[in-house]
Amino acid sequence: MSTATTKQSFGLPLLAKELTEQANRPRTYYVRMAYMVVLYGSFIWLYAGSVTAKRSVAEVLGSGALLFSPIMQIMTLAICLLVPIYTCGSITTEKDRNTLEPLLLTKLSPFEILLEKMLACLIPMTNYLLMAMPLLAVCYSLGGVEAEAIFTCVGYMLLLSIELAAWCLMWSTICRSTVVALIMAIVVKLFMLIALYLMFLQSLRISSGPFEQLFIFGLSVVGPVLLSVIWLSIGAYFLPRRSNVTGPGMLSLVFRWLDRFFHQVNDNPVTKGIILVKDSSKLPVDHPIAWRETVKKLWGSKTHLTRMVLLIETPIVFFFTMMFAANETATTARSLGTITGCVIWVLGAVLLLVQASGLISAERSQQTLDLLLVSPLSAKEILLQKMAGVWRLAAAMLIPFATIGIIQYSLGIEFYETLGRAVFFGCLTLVLLPFWVWFSVWIGLMTRNSLQAMLLVFGLLTVWQVGLGFVAQSLFPGASGLWGSSSVGNDSNIYWYSQSPLKFNDIGQWIRLLLLVASPLMIVWRSLTTLDANPYYCLTDSSWVMLLGVVPYLLLIPVLKRAALRRTAVVLGRLEDTEK
Amino acid sequence: MTATTSVSPESEATSTGLSSTSETPATGLATSEVKPVVLVDNLWVRYGKFQAVKGINIAIPAGEVYGFIGPNGAGKSSTIKVLATLLRGFQGQVEVCGIDVRRHPGRIREIIGYVPDFFGVYEDLTAREYLHFFAAAYRIPAAKRRDLVDSVLELTDLTHKIDFQVDSLSRGMKQRLSLARVLLHEPQLLLLDEPASGLDPRARIEFRELLKALKEMGKTILLSSHILHELAQLCTQIGIIEAGKIVAQGPLEAIYQQIGMMRLVHVQLANPNPAIAAAIRLLPTVQSVEELTDRLAIKLTGESFPLEDLHTALVQQGAKIKMFQAEVMDMETAFMKLTEGITA
Numbered sequence: 033m034s035t036a037t038t039k040q041s042f043g044l045p046l047l048a049k050e051l052t053e054q055a056n057r058p059r060t061y062y063v064r065m066a067y068m069v070v071l072y073g074s075f076i077w078l079y080a081g082s083v084t085a086k087r088s089v090a091e092v093l094g095s096g097a098l099l100f101s102p103i104m105q106i107m108t109l110a111i112c113l114l115v116p117i118y119t120c121g122s123i124t125t126e127k128d129r130n131t132l133e134p135l136l137l138t139k140l141s142p143f144e145i146l147l148e149k150m151l152a153c154l155i156p157m158t159n160y161l162l163m164a165m166p167l168l169a170v171c172y173s174l175g176g177v178e179a180e181a182i183f184t185c186v187g188y189m190l191l192l193s194i195e196l197a198a199w200c201l202m203w204s205t206i207c208r209s210t211v212v213a214l215i216m217a218i219v220v221k222l223f224m225l226i227a228l229y230l231m232f233l234q235s236l237r238i239s240s241g242p243f244e245q246l247f248i249f250g251l252s253v254v255g256p257v258l259l260s261v262i263w264l265s266i267g268a269y270f271l272p273r274r275s276n277v278t279g280p281g282m283l284s285l286v287f288r289w290l291d292r293f294f295h296q297v298n299d300n301p302v303t304k305g306i307i308l309v310k311d312s313s314k315l316p317v318d319h320p321i322a323w324r325e326t327v328k329k330l331w332g333s334k335t336h337l338t339r340m341v342l343l344i345e346t347p348i349v350f351f352f353t354m355m356f357a358a359n360e361t362a363t364t365a366r367s368l369g370t371i372t373g374c375v376i377w378v379l380g381a382v383l384l385l386v387q388a389s390g391l392i393s394a395e396r397s398q399q400t401l402d403l404l405l406v407s408p409l410s411a412k413e414i415l416l417q418k419m420a421g422v423w424r425l426a427a428a429m430l431i432p433f434a435t436i437g438i439i440q441y442s443l444g445i446e447f448y449e450t451l452g453r454a455v456f457f458g459c460l461t462l463v464l465l466p467f468w469v470w471f472s473v474w475i476g477l478m479t480r481n482s483l484q485a486m487l488l489v490f491g492l493l494t495v496w497q498v499g500l501g502f503v504a505q506s507l508f509p510g511a512s513g514l515w516g517s518s519s520v521g522n523d524s525n526i527y528w529y530s531q532s533p534l535k536f537n538d539i540g541q542w543i544r545l546l547l548l549v550a551s552p553l554m555i556v557w558r559s560l561t562t563l564d565a566n567p568y569y570c571l572t573d574s575s576w577v578m579l580l581g582v583v584p585y586l587l588l589i590p591v592l593k594r595a596a597l598r599r600t601a602v603v604l605g606r607l608e609d610t611e612k
Numbered sequence: 613m614t615a616t617t618s619v620s621p622e623s624e625a626t627s628t629g630l631s632s633t634s635e636t637p638a639t640g641l642a643t644s645e646v647k648p649v650v651l652v653d654n655l656w657v658r659y660g661k662f663q664a665v666k667g668i669n670i671a672i673p674a675g676e677v678y679g680f681i682g683p684n685g686a687g688k689s690s691t692i693k694v695l696a697t698l699l700r701g702f703q704g705q706v707e708v709c710g711i712d713v714r715r716h717p718g719r720i721r722e723i724i725g726y727v728p729d730f731f732g733v734y735e736d737l738t739a740r741e742y743l744h745f746f747a748a749a750y751r752i753p754a755a756k757r758r759d760l761v762d763s764v765l766e767l768t769d770l771t772h773k774i775d776f777q778v779d780s781l782s783r784g785m786k787q788r789l790s791l792a793r794v795l796l797h798e799p800q801l802l803l804l805d806e807p808a809s810g811l812d813p814r815a816r817i818e819f820r821e822l823l824k825a826l827k828e829m830g831k832t833i834l835l836s837s838h839i840l841h842e843l844a845q846l847c848t849q850i851g852i853i854e855a856g857k858i859v860a861q862g863p864l865e866a867i868y869q870q871i872g873m874m875r876l877v878h879v880q881l882a883n884p885n886p887a888i889a890a891a892i893r894l895l896p897t898v899q900s901v902e903e904l905t906d907r908l909a910i911k912l913t914g915e916s917f918p919l920e921d922l923h924t925a926l927v928q929q930g931a932k933i934k935m936f937q938a939e940v941m942d943m944e945t946a947f948m949k950l951t952e953g954i955t956a
Contacts, residue, residue, distance in 0.1 A: 315740070315741060315744040315748075315757075316741075316744055316745055316748040317748060317754055318748065319748070320744075320745045320746070320748035320749045321749070323745070323748070324734065324736070324737070324745060328734075328736040328737060328741075329736065398732055398733060398734065398735075399728070399730045399731070399732040399733070400732030400733070400734060401732075402696075402698060402726070402728050402732065403726075403728070403732045403746070403793075404749065405697075405698055406696050406697065406698065406721055406724070406726040407721060407746065407749040407750055408718060408721050408722055408749070408750060408751060409749055410718075605698065605699065605700055606697055606698050606699075606700065606717070607697045607698075607699075607700055607713065607714060607717035608717065608718075609716065609717060609718045
């Protein structure tokens with residue numbers, strides 16, 4: 033009896049529950065298996081490329097360093113991907129199940145709850161680190177890597193896991209849904225890292241003195257731990273306060289606050305409260321779902337989209353104006369334009385894919401899907417009307433690209449190059465993006481909740497659109513690294529395809545070509561880098577490669593759309609008139 | 613099973629602008645005298661390996677209120693979902709107003725109103741927008757919508773909440789708004805899955821009164837509920853389902869009779885005497901008289917024998933009556949007697 037009491041008082045009940053749940057979930061083993069396949073597969077591949085090719089034992093010695101670095105990169109990537117997935121849903125799931133409030137009524141303090149939740153994430157992550165130990169041992173035995181380096185790297189990864197888990201848990205306590213928590217955790221973290229890099233790390237020079245080394249080491253160990261405590265404390269503060277969040281979401285509240293702020297600012301003798309863009313206050317007429325998506329939704333209404341575009345446009349115009357004032361060259365404008373365009377495109381694409389993948393699952397989670405399904409609207413109508421908001425968001429995305437193009441042209445970039453860039457971004461936005469959107473919708477129809485849909489969409493698109501390019505690159509003789517050289521050289525895929533005619537008897541060439549077409553992001557990246565190196569490139573040599581990469585997707589859009597629309601009725605589960 | 617002839621109260625229909633089922637066949641399907649509004653014949657529903665519904669038969673004539681009772685997982689919601697065209701994998705014949713659910717689900721959707729066991733919230737809409745949204749979804753002509761929305765809000769007593777956010781309404785109001793939603797297209801059949809669940813007593817009573825008004829308007833209603841005594845007050849027919857099978861169904865009186873509840877009378881005498889019990893046994897409508905330690909338990913067979921006649925007969929036999937009590941009609945007791953507590 034006393035032993036039981038002792039165990040109970042010192043036990044970690046929440047951790048025990050979490051681990052039991054994890055053990056009972058088949059997903060745990062699938063993820064572990066997938067990680068294992070990727071890690072060991074990559075190692076074998078790298079080993080075959082770097083070690084097996086060596087002729088003598090003497091050449092093999094020291095090649096551990098070649099293997100160690102990519103393995104560490106894969107492990108870091110796995111941590112950055114898996115920790116947010118594991119932790120962002122920790123508290124939001126409890127909120128969804130209405131189990132958080134009973135948990136807060138127990139003797140567990142908010143901090144303890146978060147700590148146990150964090151441990152529940154760190155234990156599988158430690159597992160993943162341990163899984164890599166045999167590989168690290170091989171690296172060590174091959175030479176070129178010191179034991180200290182291995183332990184330091186593993187230690188840093190553990191610290192990275194702790195800090196990232198605490199950070200994601202904090203967002204999980206603040207946000208209402210897992211999807212929002214995940215997006216906020218990743219986006220804010222990225223912004224923080226970029227700001228940190230630009231402000232401090234870029235100018236930081238590590239000196240070789242013992243004191244400085246010790247300081248850096250201390251900072252890199254104490255820093256993550258200290259940050260973890262801060263994130264957990266913030267989380268603990270918000271946990272009871274955000275345990276039962278109803279009403280509008282955080283983003284809606286921010287927009288409402290902005291509404292009030294702008295109204296106050298606008299109410300002055302100069303502007304006299306003028307309203308440039310006003311959302312329709314009319315009630316739905318023929319397409320009720322499309323009406324709600326484009327009038328009532330945050331990412332569909334004219335007012336909010338205008339604000340979002342203005343938010344993106346303002347810094348673009350500001351930076352380019354500064355450049356104009358500083359008499360910057362066209363080359364700088366070109367580079368900045370490419371980078372800005374890419375960043376906006378990626379952020380916009382992420383937003384669109386999140387929206388598209390959650391179209392139906394959002395109705396499911398709101399418990400409104402059945403209400404739509406019992407109406408006379410066909411499944412096809414429901415889906416097409418739901419897409420109205422997504423297309424409006426996509427259209428809004430085109431505006432910043434147009435701005436960048438106009439400014440670049442005005443900064444001295446030639447007309448044909450500007451046109452080439454416009455065609456390029458147009459192809460991406462009008463062809464590749466709609467394809468991805470329909471793909472996301474299709475995946476969203478298959479999944480039960482928004483998080484699952486989002487993870488599947490991003491996972492599959494990464495493997496498909498980037499992974500295949502990776503394989504194509506590796507198959508290409510003379511390729512240097514993942515993306516190859518940015519210059520138009522003999523090792524460039526695009527150069528190769530554009531300069532040398534396709535040999536129909538070379539199966540390997542066909543395979544490489546197919547893989548490249550299946551991985552348009554590779555073409556995008558190569559084209560962008562070559563665009564900067566040779567402004568006329570996009571309109572001359574590589575244009576057919578670009579088309580080759582985009583045309584199949586253009587042809588596939590109606591096929592995928594049709595498949596998604598036909599699939600809708602089946603996936604939604606209701607009877608349709610066509611059935612016998 | 614007798615069809616209840618219901619006449620819609622003119623005042624109610626006129627004041628709300630809503631027409632009764634018998635007056636307006638929404639899709640040109642007049643309520644048939646012969647065909648029941650709901651016909652479920654040998655319905656089987658399976659989820660993977662689990663058989664949720666096992667060959668049930670239901671027939672609900674026009675204007676009836678059919679109460680579907682059963683424990684959780686008994687198959688009530690599955691049956692309702694089949695009728696609402698929301699389930700594909702089922703076997704058996706299911707018809708609403710003579711239309712085959714499997715063959716013409718689109719036509720079915722136009723003549724039914726379905727309230728699920730949860731309230732789907734569009735938190736960004738007001739009550740007015742919510743109703744206009746569904747009016748547009750049901751393709752009600754735009755010119756008619758405003759009056760229609762006003763009338764359903766008036767019927768459900770939500771006019772004062774027309775511009776409130778749906779999310780800000782209480783649960784009871786949300787449930788009434790749900791009912792307003794399904795009344796927009798004037799359906800012939802209302803399918804209500806646990807409509808009173810989670811409501812406070814006042815909201816429950818208000819909701820019950822609303823259903824009574826709809827009943828009087830001639831709507832055919834199929835509702836499932838756990839609140840048994842409320843069903844007893846409202847329903848003209850009851851179906852008790854357990855583990856996917858109907859264990860009893862029909863008018864409430866018939867069910868009570870079936871389990872011998874209504875006609876059990878407890879009599880306590882100041883002068884207990886076996887002769888009195890013997891004399892009572894000889895009465896034509898008395899099935900049995902059980903002599904308990906402190907009372908007689910008299911079970912009657914016929915419906916027509918009034919209890920006051922039994923009282924008179926006892927007095928005529930010289931009985932000095934201390935207590936005369938007919939067992940209360942109790943749905944809960946009936947439910948407990950008919951079901952065995954088998955769950956999914």
